[in-house]
Amino acid sequence: MxxxxxxxxxxxxxxxxxxxxxxxxxxxxxxxxxxxxxxxxxxxxxxxxxxxxxxxxxxxxxxxxxxxxxxxxxxxxxxxxxxxxxxxxxxxxxxxxxxxxxxxxxxxxxxxPIERILQRLIGFWLQHLSADGACLLLQGLFDSVQCAGIRILLAGRDVLVDLPCSGVRSITLLCLLYATLMCVFRPSLLRGLLIGLVTLASALLANVIRISFLATFIAYPEKIGGIDVMAQPYHDLIGLFCLLVAALPLAWLSGRRVSSGGDRSPIALAIEVKTAKAILLxxxxxxxxxxxxxxxxxxxxxxxxxxxxxxxDVSDTNTALNLPIYLNGQYGQTVALSQQEQNYFTQYGGTAIKTRYGDSSVLLIRTNSPLRHLHTPDDCLRGLGFEVQYQGVHYQPLPTAIYIATAKDGSQWRVAVSFYSEQGQFTTNVSEVVWRWLQQPHSTWYALQRITPLYTPDSKASDWDNALFAALDLNFQENRHVKSY
Incomplete structure (x- = not known):
């Protein structure tokens, strides 16, 4: 089995x-x-x-x-x-x-793959929770802070609390440490749950502080000698420091030895039912x-x-997809999906089409079961042997996540992806797609992925994107949910 x-x-x-x-x-x-x-x-x-x-x-x-x-x-x-x-x-x-x-x-x-699962299921919620917490903290430090969903405006600088900043990774790492210490020290159930709550709160608070720190010095880099806190290694060092601080309460509480009632883990308590034993065994x-x-x-x-x-969660396969025959001066040529791409996008239903326009190409995926069907480009491209670097998000003309993919032969590509529903909802990550789909289980979602050579000038890539959006009749209205603090 x-x-x-x-x-x-x-x-x-x-x-x-x-x-x-x-x-x-x-x-x-x-x-x-x-x-x-x-x-x-x-x-x-x-x-x-x-x-x-x-x-x-x-x-x-x-x-x-x-x-x-x-x-x-x-x-x-x-x-x-x-x-x-x-x-x-x-x-x-x-x-x-x-x-x-x-x-x-x-x-x-x-x-x-706990982190991946949590990112898909609760990443969007944690993303907004972290953004709200950072806004409240920054409000106490600065006179004017404006927030629009996951975007923070501070001193004229637009700071985005993106999905990687949701705190899922820090929560996963701290919970991993928590489970290890509980396994070795074996506290009582009540004490173990108390330590778990403190660990979760520490992880969330540390992520809020990290975001606030980054936002502050993105807006005021001169305060630290002009250092770019989003560049490496500073960005990762800040995250590591906050993670270590968040682990201190866990280490302190776990190190305090108290008399234990034995192996009283949550699983042990759940199965210790005397009547069930007598009947079943x-x-x-x-x-x-x-x-x-x-x-x-x-x-x-x-x-x-x-x-x-x-x-x-099998999506229907009866709806055909079409991409423009002619786009921005280039005729389209339909490209067959590789076996690996079919496994990613159509193994459990749904439809996908890939078309090449000169040196660029478009991949369009449709599904009404995105929880298992939709994937971010970095998932698929890593599986195909590419090295992938996440570059951030652009909100105009459509919300778009940008990646740079490097093939084994050294060629580099700009990969841009947007997710949208038939109801006109747009997003840049699968986590938000899943969150909205769980609220409307019968909704249909699309992933529109554009691939252009990295050497393509930004203006030309933007014109090509705009031509594609116009051909597909895609329009985005920004700032639907604006919150000011």
Whole structure:
């Protein structure tokens, strides 16, 4: 049952498009596990095997759901529960180098592409939360601060709180550290949850302070000798410093040792239901029935892996897409999508078309299920072997995210992407698309990607974009939601 989820998880570590550091988290989990198992046993809790069987039954159910709906993440989440069951079976909580089996499973869950998942699901909300927090903080420091959604106007400088500034990465890193410390120190459930709330608050506050610091010295660079805080290494050093400061409360609270009630992780508490144990386990865990239980799991595994896949979020494929035959002095030539592009854009329905106009090209994707179908250019281009650098966002004439892609042969391309709905909503990132689609599940979204050689003059690239927007009848009204502080 675990073969497909394991293969998917390992591929997420190796696939450049995923840009995942989950393999390092797995090595951390494996190291802690070996460190604990190699130490001597001290106390044996005889009910751990019963809990492990319940967990395995639970993972079988989760994998069945994931198999039917073709959601690989569910199967990978079940692997984390498997880690908990294995931890119980080998008694990692009853050894000299004791670990919390439940928190070890939580730590293993960070080997999944957690940051990518959070970025898609809550990145847009965190982006606005961070922008609002920075605006409130800057309001107390400066006389005039104006905000328009995620844009901050300070001293005549327009500062954009873009999606990478949403704080998802800092939250993910601090929660990873949090899970590691909880696994080793094994606090009580109440204390662990309290530390978790403090960690989350620290991460959000540190991100607000970081954005405020950047905005201040973007507006007043002369205060620090003209240093460009958005340039490297200053930008990353500022982020690292704020992250270290945010980790201090977590380190201090975790280091204060208090008497612990044992392995009382959230997972452990959830499955310790006495009546469920009595009903589910008494018939199967009697002495001499181990082989019967094992045979039952084999049958269950065979049933689950044979279940037909019927994903819910399949977009319709009946709507044809068209791009202009003639654009800005060039005739269009339809280009067949590569197999990898088909996997990205049409594996679960939807339609996509790619047309070349001289040295430039356009990729148009349509879907009514963007949660799994739409991808940012950096995801796809990294998977195709490009090195990708994010350049920021332009709001005129359409909201557009700009990337520079460098091929293996050294050629460089300007990649611009805009997302828009049939209702006239425009955005530059998939996170906002998902957020708005969840509010209107039957809406249809498009991704319009323009690729031009980097040597193309900005004026010519802009004219080409404008001609394309006019041909597709795309218009954008800016500042629909303006907030002033």
């Amino acid at each position: 675990a073969i497909d989820p394991i293969a998917w998880l390992v591929n997420s570590w190796l696939d450049p498009a995923q840009d995942s550091q989950g393999g390092w988290v797995f090595l951390l989990c494996a190291g802690l596990f070996v460190w604990s198992v190699c130490s001597a046993k001290q106390v044996i809790h005889h009910n751990t095997h019963k809990r492990a069987i319940i967990l395995l039954l639970g993972t079988a159910f989760i994998r069945g759901i994931g198999q039917i709906f073709a959601v690989n993440v569910l199967g990978a989440v079940a692997l984390a529960v498997d880690v908990y069951a294995i931890g119980l079976l080998v008694n990692v909580g009853d050894r000299k180098n004791a670990l919390s089996a439940g928190w070890l499973a939580v730590l293993f869950a960070f080997s999944l 008494r018939p199967y865990l009697a002495r001499g029935n181990d082989k019967l239980v094992a045979f039952g799991f084999v049958i269950l595994a065979a049933v689950i892996i044979s279940l037909p896949r019927q994903p819910l």
